[in-house]
Amino acid sequence: MKTYFVQIAIDIPLFKLFEYSWNSEQLGQEPEIGLIVEIEFGKKKVSGIVYEINSESISKKENSAYTIKEVIQISPCPRIKDAELKLFQFASKYYLRPIGEVVFSSIPSDWKKPVNWPKLQKSIKKKENLGIKEAIREPLTLTFNEEQDKAIEALINLSKEGKYSITFLKGITGSGKTAVYLEWIKRITEDTAKQCLVLVPEINLTPQLEQTVKNICIGKEVVILHSNLTPSERNYAWWKIQNGVGQIIVGTRLSVFTPIKNLSAIVIDEEHDNSYKQQDGMRYSARDVAIWRAADLKIPVLLCSATPSLETWDKVLKKKIDLLSLSKRAKPGATIPSIEIIDIKNEVNQSKFKNLGLCDYTLEEIKKTALRKKQSLIFINRRGYAPILTCHACNWKSECKNCSTWQVFHKISGKNKKPMLQCHHCGLIERIPEACPECGNQDLRHLGVGTQSIEENIEKTLQELRILRIDTDVTRSKGSAEELFQKIHQQEVDVVVGTQMLSKGHDFSNVETVVVVDIDKSLYSYDFRATEKMYAQLVQVAGRGGRGDNLENSKIIIQTAFPEHKIFNAIKDENLYEFYNELLEERKIAQLPPFSYQALVMAESKNQTMNEEVLKGLKNFLENIGNKNNGCIIYDPVPRSIQRVSGVERTQVLLESTDRKKLQTCLEKILDYAEAQKSKNRSIRIIIERDPISF
């Protein structure tokens, strides 16, 4: 029993550890790396993690002014084990964030305040004693087709090998890939010491999915983990995962960092999904972190999708990822909908079409569908009534005063359902001006269509039909989404208009016609991933059609002014290979990911010029140190695609390299520069983003 000096990491944006003394006698044990402790930091009592142990002080110089404080107590929060610490160290280095921030993102945030510790402990004890009264369920035994059997067998063999493996399960909609991976993890968790992590996109983590998992994995403790849990739910879920009670973890991206006692396999469903990428703070990709974690733990990881990311597909082609394929529909009765690309080149400039958003053919098909007592879904990835309000006389546009975007015209907005202008970036809501703010003209017009206008137009044009709109505006309150989806399931509506949220998670058994509207802007976009993303969306959306009996007339209607675009052939043929090869070829020529690695350095302040100055300074700094550019292409500072959000000017520098290590080295230098900058000028924020997916 003696005194030590420990380096503590805490949850503040500082790349610095703080030294405290450790009185073994008082604390009742010797220090251990990974222990969560209470310390006084400044005047506040906070949680920290023991990160380094020394027998002598390493910070105390001969006559430095400050005194080293003592560790106050050890937290009842379980110690962070070596495997997790290694994971956090990797994330800290790769995503260039302080280790303390990474560690504490894996622990429910209430644990950050030592005053809460007794309360949290008590709450866990209480829930444990309560026990879970799970309804007794009939074991649901699945039947598999030959392809599925083969895939399951291959996966089980992998998990028996006890080493790292990475597999991609390519499954078209309805091919039963969920059943395949659930059967796999069910078999793995027959060993009660083993745990499996299933990552799913936010939007897919529905009560139905939870039920499906529970029905298939009877008798196993299934723990759901996502950001919408209450603090107490989150706390108990985290507890059951770290102590091994919860054998199956189904969670969103945040669960990739959660401590798991004996993680034995990871599944990443819909691996291409953009919600795996955190867009603020530590901007990690849960998919990439999960793969790293699997490799480190020497366990198998399974990526699933009908439309893989090009990063994943490229590795499949290069045999760095094994491929398992499900090409047959699991339900033989289900019909494959026919796909119709409707050319609207001649309509786009007609005012009738501009107002309606739907062409005559589409309207006719919706009508016919309803006559056959079937349902239609209309997808439009834009909520509100119209994306912009404009003055016909002087060309004034409804620009948001905080952002460099247009305020969207909502005909029904908020609780009082009044027409309003809404900015989807900063949330600013304003009344519709009586007349043009510039010239006083009263003739203000809306441009383009949105969910609300399509809904209204169908109500007007096809009056006999019952129509329902589903977007975040009508599903904002908790539980209302489920209620609305029930209306669809119970045939209370003929036509459903909605955004992307319609296309995920729900199988509708009576949908015959699916209409996709307003996709042309993303076919020719500045975002080099736009086509890839759009393909994934279209496949997802198309998968909503023909998912029941007696749907032989099922069709997908896609309205476009560019019917010759290669994306449509790919959709029609269900031929991913050729299309992906073409996309990969384009990327290769342009040296874009997956043929290079990217990072963004972003500057944010009230002043665009200052951003540019600082980033120019950064570029010069990088070019002046060492050999020219260190194997990285450093682009010039440019305003971000949305230059101003909430009154903050945003500027970026793009970095590209074919060599990940060189990019890492370069980014570490940038981090130094940014840290130095921080003490010089606090009005500007510098953010580094690794592997950005939106610009």
Add this chain to the structure above:
DNA sequence: AGCACGCCGACT
């Protein structure tokens, strides 16, 4: 990140 310290403008 927070929090204290400190130095100027504009208020009872």
Add this chain to the structure above:
DNA sequence: GTCGGCGTGCTC
């Protein structure tokens, strides 16, 4: 006179 704005420095 002092209340409070936020620029700057520091936290073991």
